[in-house]
Amino acid sequence: MAGDAVLVPDDRAFISFKNECNSEEGWNLTYNKSGITVWIHILEEEKSLHKIKCRMVCKDVSADTMYDVLHDIEYRRKWDANVIETFDIGKLTVNADVGYYSWKCPKPLKNRDVITLRSWLPMGSDYIIMNYSVKHAKYPPKKDLVRAVSIQTGYLIQSNGPTSCTLTYLAQVDPRGSLPKWVVNKSSQFLAPKAMKKINKACLKYREWKQRHNPGLKPWLYPEQNTLSSIPLTELSIQHADSLENIDESGLSEAKEERGEGSDDEGPN
Numbered sequence: 001m002a003g004d005a006v007l008v009p010d011d012r013a014f015i016s017f018k019n020e021c022n023s024e025e026g027w028n029l030t031y032n033k034s035g036i037t038v039w040i041h042i043l044e045e046e047k048s049l050h051k052i053k054c055r056m057v058c059k060d061v062s063a064d065t066m067y068d069v070l071h072d073i074e075y076r077r078k079w080d081a082n083v084i085e086t087f088d089i090g091k092l093t094v095n096a097d098v099g100y101y102s103w104k105c106p107k108p109l110k111n112r113d114v115i116t117l118r119s120w121l122p123m124g125s126d127y128i129i130m131n132y133s134v135k136h137a138k139y140p141p142k143k144d145l146v147r148a149v150s151i152q153t154g155y156l157i158q159s160n161g162p163t164s165c166t167l168t169y170l171a172q173v174d175p176r177g178s179l180p181k182w183v184v185n186k187s188s189q190f191l192a193p194k195a196m197k198k199i200n201k202a203c204l205k206y207r208e209w210k211q212r213h214n215p216g217l218k219p220w221l222y223p224e225q226n227t228l229s230s231i232p233l234t235e236l237s238i239q240h241a242d243s244l245e246n247i248d249e250s251g252l253s254e255a256k257e258e259r260g261e262g263s264d265d266e267g268p269n
Helices: 011-022 063-071 073-079 181-211
Strands: 028-033 036-044 049-058 083-093 096-103 112-123 126-136 149-159 165-174 236-238
Touching: 011 112, 011 126, 011 149, 011 165, 028 181, 036 181, 049 181, 063 126, 063 149, 063 165, 063 181, 073 083, 073 181, 083 112, 112 149, 165 181
Parallel strands: none
Antiparallel strands: 028 036, 036 049, 049 165, 083 096, 096 112, 112 126, 126 149, 126 236, 149 165
């Protein structure tokens, strides 16, 4: 995404994201247990800048259900213990919107937030949801949070049959700060696998929950149900990392209570 012009991703962007999810070049395997695999691609070691890729085989969750769970913002508030606040800002097209998400980071790091342009596309029996950071004048950085930058984050959901799917999560996020190495290690060894397990667990409980909470409301499937106000692309601009505050947290040690626990996710969803 070069320059400041905000673009809604086209088919080529979705294909490129899918290819990146399936690529092995440059990725280092860091975790492989119980059907969950995690890879790290280090970009700038001194700043702990990296990409992370997680893959999980779900033997008892359909691709359709996974897609619904990852879209359903009301349900996310219930199952995602990592979320501080999340809400939709406005819609761009039938398959693109703008939203806000803030999340808890492992102590003693400061918590982060993002404004992202999110887009989604069914591709045959597969689905893709992806996002990147944008700026909106009504939602400037907050004093108590660090505004992070999602360079490219998203999910590839691949159907393995009527009751099974494979979920791949790919994220390149600039956390706006020099992070200690234990954060990257913990992300790949603990936080990312734990987050994938929580998504799987949330999927198993979704049907029962949804039956009690507006069962027919799925605006990601039925655009006519979307009541968000439209946002013109001219109100948005690309969120460049170098325009945000950069904080140095590289010398921070992990809090004792975090060593066996931790927040459940690494970044924007």
